[in-house]
Amino acid sequence: MAATIRTPAVAGRFYPADPEDLRAEVQTYLSQSQPSPNSPPVHALGCIAPHAGYMYSGHVAGAVFSGIEIPRRCVVLCPNHTGIGHPLAIMSEGAWKTPLGDVHIDTNLATALRQRFPALREDGSAHRAEHATEVELPFLQFRRPDVAFVPIAVGTGRLEVLEQLGEALADVIAAQADRILMVASSDMNHYETDAVTRVKDQQAIEKILTLDARGLHEVVTQQKISMCGFGPAVAMLTAARRLGATSAALVKYATSGDVSGDREMVVGYAGVVVR
Secondary structure, eight states: OOOOEEOOSSBTTTBOSSHHHHHHHHHHHHHTTOOOTTSOOBOOSEEEEOOSOHHHHHHHHHHHHHSBOOOSEEEEEEEOSSOOSOSEEEOOSSEEEETTEEEEEOHHHHHHHHHHOTTOEEOTHHHHSOOTTGGGHHHHHHHOTTOEEEEEEEOOOOHHHHHHHHHHHHHHHHTSSSOEEEEEEOOOOEEEOHHHHHHHHHHHHHHHHTTOHHHHHHHHHHTTOOOTTHHHHHHHHHHHHHTTOOOEEEEEEEETHHHHOOOSSEEEEEEEEEO
């Protein structure tokens, strides 16, 4: 039986489809925020990175991935923008193709997660057209060419379910012999003015920096902050706390207006490292 190969959905739109152009662009975004030679890469438990077109948010994603060690195994949690498929959709076999090559799915890790949390359903349809995991992969590949990962698309905002997912992640990751990085793919507030977006995003970021998963859920829902990946972020923070996280750092914040010059309707981007 042929292995499942998930082909790119947004290459040539969100990021270059040409391998050399993509490699050069990723390297540029990573080098803009490289830590000093005396600062070794951070051993992060998790991170939050944006997933917009690289011209808008690539510099924020680069700031995240340049400063952390990328282990061989990762879990990438993303929102489900398309609404297709199961609300907790995992892929357990095969690989994702990018212009830089194939990124293989960590079948053993995916299987362990499904066994620990049966609410996760095998569902490639939720991932087929979803961009929010895809745009993170070239950064991971560039930093760690042999990286393997587990993709999870989160299409629910229910706090209880998100916490259960986080607890399952923590239990499975704690049982592994090697380190695993959790990547929560998320942009911040959408399509309001730059001034409003910065105020709303700061409210969410304050909760993230105190590792307050429930507080993040509360402020996003009550203040109507259109942070598309708050579900993945809540699950990641829940897991990180259980795994012993003690701090989170905002490595970069920007809005699309910083690039486009349009301050009337922007999207916010935050890069956060949890350790």
